[in-house]
Amino acid sequence: MSPVQIFYFFSGLATLIALVFFLVWRSTKRTRQVDYRAATQARKVFFFTLTGILTAFLGITLPRMPYPGGGPLPDRVIHVVGKQFAFAISETPIETDKQWEEIASFALPVKIPAGSLVEFRVTSFDVNHGFSIYAPDGRLITQTQAMPGYVNRLRARLNEPGRYTVLCLEFCGPAHHRMRGVLLVE
Numbered sequence: 001m002s003p004v005q006i007f008y009f010f011s012g013l014a015t016l017i018a019l020v021f022f023l024v025w026r027s028t029k030r031t032r033q034v035d036y037r038a039a040t041q042a043r044k045v046f047f048f049t050l051t052g053i054l055t056a057f058l059g060i061t062l063p064r065m066p067y068p069g070g071g072p073l074p075d076r077v078i079h080v081v082g083k084q085f086a087f088a089i090s091e092t093p094i095e096t097d098k099q100w101e102e103i104a105s106f107a108l109p110v111k112i113p114a115g116s117l118v119e120f121r122v123t124s125f126d127v128n129h130g131f132s133i134y135a136p137d138g139r140l141i142t143q144t145q146a147m148p149g150y151v152n153r154l155r156a157r158l159n160e161p162g163r164y165t166v167l168c169l170e171f172c173g174p175a176h177h178r179m180r181g182v183l184l185v186e
């Protein structure tokens with residue numbers, strides 16, 4: 001639906017709701033005998049009809065929710081740990097400060113085949129950092145938070161070969177601007 005159609009649809013709906021309110025308000029002006037048996041019956045019909053409609057709508061819409069219910073397996077898993085003031089990026093899990101130190105200081109940039117589906121498992125060993133990936137031409141491709149105690153999974157396909165830059169997008173301390181990393185897509 002276009003925005004104009006959506007506008008008309010909701011305007012129509014609002015008018016309908018206003019009309020119902022008006023009719024109910026007007027009906028309270030009249031005194032009348034109420035048939036309780038019929039009213040109970042009507043209420044039951046109303047209840048079951050509404051439940052039926054809602055169940056049908058849930059059945060149609062729930063399976064289309066945009067949450068991954070599995071999906072394809074990633075071609076590559078890359079572990080990322082932020083710590084003041086560098087990133088350790090590795091294909092092997094980074095569990096200790098010593099491992100982090102070695103990878104952050106000495107490891108060669110991780111190489112990724114162009115077009116493969118990569119899952120970055122991103123966390124932090126101290127404070128909140130940001131993990132962002134910039135394409136060789138400087139475009140921001142994707143980003144997530146690196147949080148202590150949580151592993152955020154970020155999936156991305158880096159299609160163009162080249163040198164991608166990783167930057168911290170969360171101000172994490174005095175040398176925040178020095179937090180950068182490299183991914184080589186070949």
Ligand SMILES: [Cu+2]
Binds near residue numbers: 171
């Ligand atoms: Cu930072």
